[in-house]
Amino acid sequence: MKKLLSSFVLLLMLSQVKAQILTPVHWSYAAKKLPNNEAMVFIKATIDQGWHVYSQNVKDGGPVKTTITIKPSKSYSVVGITTEPKPITKFEKAFNMDVSYFEGSVIFQQKVKMKDGQATVTGTLEYMTCNDKQCLPPDDIDFCIPVK
DSSP: OHHHHHHHHHHHHHHHOOOOOOOOEEEEEEEEEETTTEEEEEEEEEEOTTOEEEOSOOOTTSSOOOEEEEOOOSSEEEEEEEEOOOOEEEEETTTTEEEEEEOSEEEEEEEEEESSSOEEEEEEEEEOEEOSSOBOOOEEEEEEEEEO
């Protein structure tokens, strides 16, 4: 009877435990029309205190770099490469190398040329986030950014 009661209490306690999913990075998107049927697309990461997101320019052997892929479309074309501000670059013991990353927030920018003056820019971004104690698995996010 004691074992049955103990098992019941343990199951009751376990049912009260909820899995906590860490989401230290929050993404937002915007676009601004420019002259000549061009637009600038903005992809912003707001990063919780203590966490960081890696640059697009991380060397092989390090963490997963941020990669922004704009899907091809008949309504727009990509102009140039995705730009980013100057990152923080420091040695990280976990990767035994200098790595570049962003804290607080970062805005990635991509210029596009629209065929008809408006479009919805779609794509995916892959990123990895770490703090001083752990790294979360890389995450892929789809995005749609209307340009009007």
